[in-house]
Amino acid sequence: MEAFSFATSTALTQLSVHVRIDRIEGNQKAIPYSVLLKRPDLRHRVSNINPHSELYVTAQIWADSKPLTVPVQTSYTTFKNARTWNEWLSLPITYANLPSSAQLAITVWDLSLAEDTESNLHAVPFGGTTVPLFDKDNTLQNGRQRCRLHRFKAADGLSSTTTPWVIPPARRSRNDNVKEDLIDEQILEMQRLEELLKKQEMGEIPENRWLDGLLFKKMMKIRSDALNAEAAANARLNKANMNGDSQEEELFYLDIELPRFDHAVVFTDVEYPPPPVSSFKVSSDSEIRLRPPPEVSFGPGINVDADGYGDAHAGRLIRIYDPETGRSDNPAESKHRRLMRSQQTDALDRDRKPDVDTRDKINKILTYGPLHGLNADERDIIWKFRYYLLRDKRALTKFVKSVGWNDPMEVRQAAPLLERWAEVEIDDALELLGRDFNHPIVRGYAVERLKKAEDDELLLYLLQLVQALKYEAAGEGDDSSLARFLISRATNSFLLGNYFHWYLMVEISDTSSDQAPEHRDLFAKVEYDFMIELEKTPLGKETRNTLKRQGELVTILAKISKDVRFDRGNRPQKIGRLKKLLSDPKNELTNFEPLPLPLDPSVTVVGIHPDDCNVLKSSLFPMIINFKTSNNTKYPIIFKTGDDLRQDQLVIQIITLMDRLLRKENLDLKLTPYRILATSTSAGAFQFIPSMSLAAAIAKHKGSLLAYLHANNPDDSAPLGVRKEAMDTYIKSCAGYCVITYLLGVGDRHLDNLLISPSGHFFHVDFGYILGRDPKPFAPPIKLSREMIDGMGGAQHPNYAQFKEYAFTAFTTLRKSSSLLLNLFALMQEANIPDIMIEREGSVRKVQERMWLDKTEEVAVRDFGALVEESVQSYTAVVIDRVHDFMQFLKK
Structure with a gap:
């Protein structure tokens, strides 16, 4: 599809609706004496006395058969050779406030020496027309419009208007069943030229002043002939229909012009927030009383069945907003409370x-x-x-x-x-x-x-x-x-x-x-x-x-990260480009004055090792950078652009807090809350912990995580051949992260974002899904895979029982600090964190639901234990890991 540029109507908040009243064209015949005998008041109308009488025009916005504005009137104008106003009218409403059903009701008023019998006024309708402001595609009408005037009628503005601006061409059948179009070829030619003129005014056809002048004179002649032909066709039609009223034979058109915009303006409704849910609660079903539906009377001209009010046979659905809905207090009770206090x-x-x-x-x-x-x-x-x-x-x-x-x-x-x-x-x-x-x-x-x-x-x-x-x-x-x-x-x-x-x-x-x-x-x-x-x-x-x-340091690293990320070479070429950019003297990164690292201000860095860097296998190609510290040590970080790290930053902050809460209860679960800092909405850095994903560790050691622990911490005298300190670290960290990731609802868990360090520290990374969100269906609530249990020695080994004891203790300890954790999440409700923005009000309650505060400690521990066993035996977790491994294989 070709590119289509448009603007929304709600964007036009400062511009009021305008319309230019141009001129009236038409044929007016003398009134026969037979008609004047029946309507003597017609002889006193100024339009019948003078063909260029002083008429005036009113315009008003209607919608859904109701007026939206007061009428706006043209100024006094004297006519010489034609009824031409050429005047812009400003209506007291902006385009942003227009509904899609808005219509412009324009009435041309005649003056009479005798008062009108219905309105008791000297102004009587010369003719009226109703123009919809939005077309069938909900696009705002613009440019020149030619509107049919309905003689002796004021524009009604109703949904089913009796004064439409366009009347479809009529057809009649002869006795020989041959259909003849009553619109003459001259009329069709005039309509074609009108469309071309409108396109030229909109800039779609280039201008040529010399030829345009000649063409305009010719068009005026064609328009006059076409108007006469159309009037004659209407006369023949009225005669055929046995309609002898000569007033209906008169044909008038009103030319108006609507503002033009650079782009099409499409109607857009304002999305109001839903009304608050009422605090009133019904105590029992017996208190509910069924009442008959209210009787609703619709205004004139409203098409009930077509405008979404429901099928007449199925009953009408009426939605009424009660302003009392959502009040936190009853006004009478509030007054009583103030009096009592x-x-x-x-x-x-x-x-x-x-x-x-x-x-x-x-x-x-x-x-x-x-x-x-x-x-x-x-x-x-x-x-x-x-x-x-x-x-x-x-x-x-x-x-x-x-x-x-x-x-x-x-x-x-x-x-x-x-x-x-x-x-x-x-x-x-x-x-x-x-x-x-x-x-x-x-x-x-x-x-x-x-x-x-x-x-x-x-x-x-x-x-x-x-x-x-x-x-x-x-x-x-x-x-x-x-x-x-x-x-x-x-x-x-x-x-x-x-x-x-x-x-x-x-x-x-x-x-x-x-x-x-x-x-x-x-x-x-x-x-x-x-x-x-x-x-x-x-x-x-x-x-x-x-x-x-x-x-300045973060800005330079962000620029380098973008250059490496968008480099078209393969990963080795990206690594080479990274080293070149880091060692470039213009960037001044190899050596600089001591500077506290933004990620960890307790560490002072004095430069970067350009040769000791890397680019990770990822869609965003994050960089591993080794900083030189003032103590002649290395401090590795991962810097990435193209991702908002504020959600990961929040999760790590909560894990750090939970680690402190557990330590206060003398429960050190060997957690690894690495440092992370978002430096902008699309860049950030986090501490690099030397580790290996569980998927890589299992692949390297022939499907056994226990073999990985044994290879890095051998001790033949210890159970399972793994040094006791390393095994304890692994069991404790597994228990801590299983509880924490469950409470935070961390999703998208697979063996590639579960990491383990050589010392046995197990931890999670990549918190793109939290608060119960998970891209994979039927994921278990706790990520406890068979490979993780095998690293403890299996489900029958005492280490697994010890793991569950640590997990139960951590769960009960963190439940005691539920108020602190919930208040911290409550303060983050307005933060622009993806999984919180989805449901700001419900984000805190999702954490509360996982703490089971309505249960006793004994029941909560028992149910949490059942949840652990359910996650271990979950078949979907195995399927998810296999599917993820297959997808990663396809990406290689």
């Missing part, structure tokens, strides 16, 4: 104690997770016993949810209590920074709690805190307490400042439609304020220069 005094509430039943209700409320909302009764209970709950740190978030922060009176009572409340945990402080808490007092309290966190702990949540700035902007504008806090801590710690700077730069570089412009401006302002604060510190200029040099 206004009557309660602090003096009375201070000494209030709950009884046994109320205390049980409060304890149940305090066990709710961060995603659980409170109903009106629960909020009233928390508010009523707020002083009793001051010493319970778990109750603070429930108390904040119970306060009406839009009510100044409640805010005055609630704000002082926040300072007196027992200090909350860090996960509760993170919850208070979510989008549901936009009051400055609440967010300020959460920031005060974060100030007590150490830098290493704050670094674990920095990615989410940067995203939380979006919610801060909605509540406090640019002067945000969270932004000031992050800038202050990043200024005093280069480690925090390094990652804070790069997290902001990635968000600033995100120019996609998914990133709101106001958010991009917010991140840019925070980065600007960060640089200003750095200038005020003693080492600020040096730090800014370091960050600038990091940016």
